[in-house]
Amino acid sequence: MNAPVSAPALTKNQSLVFDVLTRSDAPMSAYTILDKLRDNGFRAPLQVYRALDKLLEFGMVHRLESLNAFVACAHPESECCGHGHGHGSVAFAICESCGHVSEFHDHEVDHRLSDWAKHKGFKPAKTTIEIRGLCSVCAA
Amino acid sequence: MNAPVSAPALTKNQSLVFDVLTRSDAPMSAYTILDKLRDNGFRAPLQVYRALDKLLEFGMVHRLESLNAFVACAHPESECCGHGHGHGSVAFAICESCGHVSEFHDHEVDHRLSDWAKHKGFKPAKTTIEIRGLCSVCAA
DNA sequence: CAATTGATGTAATAACATTACATATTAAAA
DNA sequence: TTTTAATATGTAATGTTATTACATCAATTG
Known part of the structure; x- marks a missing residue:
C-alpha cells in the first residue's frame, strides 16, 4: 500500500519508457515516446500510457500539465x-x-x-x- | 498593443462563451461549451476556441491546465x-x-x-x- | 472606393488519452 | 505442485481536445 521507498523493479516496458525519458533533454509526449519505441516492439499508445502510469506512481516521472508531456524526475x-x-x-x-x-x-x-x-x-x-x-x- | 484595462467590448461569440462560463459553477471544456451553444448557432470547436483565446487574452477567463478546461475569472x-x-x-x-x-x-x-x-x-x-x-x- | 484588418463559418485533420477485450506472465495460496 | 489471483501485455476501436486550411463577411482607414 505504501509507495516504494527505493527504486522498484521495473518491467520491460516501464524500463524502456523510463530510459527514453531519461536520455531526452526535453519533455516528451506519450506519442513521441511511442515513436521512439517502435523498434522495441511498441505498437499502441496504451503501452506507453500504462508504463507512464506506473512511473508516475513510483515518482520516477512527472507529468507537465501545461504541455501534455512527461519528464524523468530530476x-x-x-x-x-x-x-x-x-x-x-x-x-x-x-x-x-x-x-x-x-x-x-x-x-x-x-x-x-x-x-x-x-x-x-x-x-x-x-x-x-x-x-x-x-x-x-x-x-x- | 496594451491589454485592455477595463472591460473590452466583446463580440457576439465572445459574449456567448463568457456568459456560459459565468453561469457555470464548475469548469467547462471547450466541447462542453460548444454543446451549450448549439442553439445559438455554434457548429464547430473553432468558434469556441477563438472566443476563448480572446477572453484569455483579456484576462476574463482562465484555463485550468490540469483539467483542459476553462473558468470565468473570479x-x-x-x-x-x-x-x-x-x-x-x-x-x-x-x-x-x-x-x-x-x-x-x-x-x-x-x-x-x-x-x-x-x-x-x-x-x-x-x-x-x-x-x-x-x-x-x-x-x- | 480600395485596401487592410479582424471576426466568422465550415471542413478536415492532428494530437492526446481511454475503453474494451483477449492473452500471457508472475506470484501467492492451497 | 497445481490452482488461483494479480499484474503485465497486445491490439483495436473509440473518445476527447486542439489546430490547420480556406472561404466569406464586416468594419475601419488611407
Whole structure:
C-alpha cells in the first residue's frame, strides 16, 4: 500500500519508457515516446500510457500539465529534507524556446499553499506548479 | 498593443462563451461549451476556441491546465493590490469530487517563484498553480 | 472606393488519452 | 505442485481536445 521507498523493479516496458525519458533533454509526449519505441516492439499508445502510469506512481516521472508531456524526475536520488521521491510539490520552469525544463522545490511555496488549504479546509492531493517562459540562455 | 484595462467590448461569440462560463459553477471544456451553444448557432470547436483565446487574452477567463478546461475569472472587478485583471499569477484549488474551483492569490508564493526565476535568469511568461484535492464540503 | 484588418463559418485533420477485450506472465495460496 | 489471483501485455476501436486550411463577411482607414 505504501509507495516504494527505493527504486522498484521495473518491467520491460516501464524500463524502456523510463530510459527514453531519461536520455531526452526535453519533455516528451506519450506519442513521441511511442515513436521512439517502435523498434522495441511498441505498437499502441496504451503501452506507453500504462508504463507512464506506473512511473508516475513510483515518482520516477512527472507529468507537465501545461504541455501534455512527461519528464524523468530530476531529483538526486534522495534529498536533504525528506524529499527523495516522497516529497510534497515540485515546481517546473519550462523554456518555451529550447524546451529545457528545470525542476525545483521551494519549501516556502509549499508552506504557503498548504496553509491556504488548511485555512480553507481543502485537502490537497496533488499540486501543479509550472512556470513557462524563457531560460537564461534563450533570454539572452 | 496594451491589454485592455477595463472591460473590452466583446463580440457576439465572445459574449456567448463568457456568459456560459459565468453561469457555470464548475469548469467547462471547450466541447462542453460548444454543446451549450448549439442553439445559438455554434457548429464547430473553432468558434469556441477563438472566443476563448480572446477572453484569455483579456484576462476574463482562465484555463485550468490540469483539467483542459476553462473558468470565468473570479476576481472582483478590481482588487486591493493592483490585481484587477493585470495581476501576476493566480492559484486554483480544484475539488475532484464536486468540481468546484477556488481562485486565489498569494503574494508570498508569487514572490518566491519570481525570486527563483530572477536568480536563475529565467524570464517567466505565465505561471500555473493548481491544487487538486477535496474541498471542505466534500472532505467532510 | 480600395485596401487592410479582424471576426466568422465550415471542413478536415492532428494530437492526446481511454475503453474494451483477449492473452500471457508472475506470484501467492492451497 | 497445481490452482488461483494479480499484474503485465497486445491490439483495436473509440473518445476527447486542439489546430490547420480556406472561404466569406464586416468594419475601419488611407
